Amino acid sequence: MRLVVLGLALSSSWGNGHATTFRALLAAFAARGHEVLFLERDVPWYAEHRDLADPDFCELAYYDSLAALADWRETIAEADAVMVGSYVPDGIAVGAFVQAHARGLTCFYDIDTPVTLAALDRGACDYLSREVLAGYDVYFSFTGGPTLERLEREYGARAARALYCSVDTARYRPLDVPVRWDLTYLGTYSPDRQPTLERLLIEPARARPDLRFAVAGPQYPEDIDWPANVERIAHLPPADHPAFYSASRFALNVTRADMIAAGWSPSVRLFEAGACGTPIISDRWDGIDSLLAPGREIILAEDSADVLAALDRDARAIGTAARAAVLAQHSAEARAAGFEADLARAIAGRQNDKADPADRREVA
Structure with missing residues (x-):
């Protein structure tokens, strides 16, 4: 064609x-x-x-x-x-x-x-x-x-x-790099995503100053009060995404409000992190369980307590299962x-x- x-x-x-x-x-x-x-x-x-x-x-x-x-x-x-x-x-x-x-x-x-x-x-x-x-x-x-x-x-x-x-699975794959962060988020600033980011990343960062976090993406307002243990990366080119995910113990997926209301709206970041074998913590919405199996291929979180409980786990098996699902269905x-x-x-x-x-x- x-x-x-x-x-x-x-x-x-x-x-x-x-x-x-x-x-x-x-x-x-x-x-x-x-x-x-x-x-x-x-x-x-x-x-x-x-x-x-x-x-x-x-x-x-x-x-x-x-x-x-x-x-x-x-x-x-x-x-x-x-x-x-x-x-x-x-x-x-x-x-x-x-x-x-x-x-x-x-x-x-x-x-x-x-x-x-x-x-x-x-x-x-x-x-x-x-x-x-x-x-x-x-x-x-x-x-x-x-x-x-x-x-x-x-x-x-x-x-x-x-x-x-x-996701391009030839580019997004696990890399042998040192782990730098416990939880990361990759995404451009959006006002309707920010409350979820506050709840699922910034609050856990304040509660656990011993852990390391990172938020990568442009257009975040200057007045956001980032905890000292949250590293900010203004822009991360796609060529650097696999190394970023591979250096993360967990990756956070945050969905826009309109997309949560509609359901069945997976972000590309969901599949990119999964292809890199990084365990994903995500907000909940209708249809997510038709893409990745909760508890086996992805962790769903309502609040900071759910995130903190996940961060205390060894979830490498979830990352491995997510990668297998992405390769089979979402490449x-x-x-x-x-x-x-x-x-x-x-x-x-x-x-x-x-x-x-x-x-x-x-x-x-």
């Missing part, structure tokens, strides 16, 4: 989780014999922090304005499938442009589904409108479970399919195979519709 992706970022992982998600998925998809072009809006905050300027698995090109997309009109028209991602600047207009000119399949990949739907309900989504949503052939969603039915029933999606994030290779199958079914469905409009078939 020839796939064109218009996504938030591929070149820079600074301040976003989209780049690593796209890198893992598209590298594995290209390895299956497909041709990929990624079109990225050229914005200064990513241009200043590029950590993958020349990917070896796809063509990466930049456009500096909505008008500049006209230079790619024929490429978009000739592609077998075109996929627009969430949070793309001028995403509503980009989606309308794609739907107007693509002759192949048009898709939306929402890496922020609960946030998107909450914004649509408020009439405040900058990158997707209900009209454009209904114009895509397939809505690929970071969130699975009941949200998929809601997308079709309440929001007018033609076909909603789960496309969870995944980029597994996700790309499922993505390819969904695209192929949707393309076949469109071709059947065109060949026999009187006998329309819903994409399975």
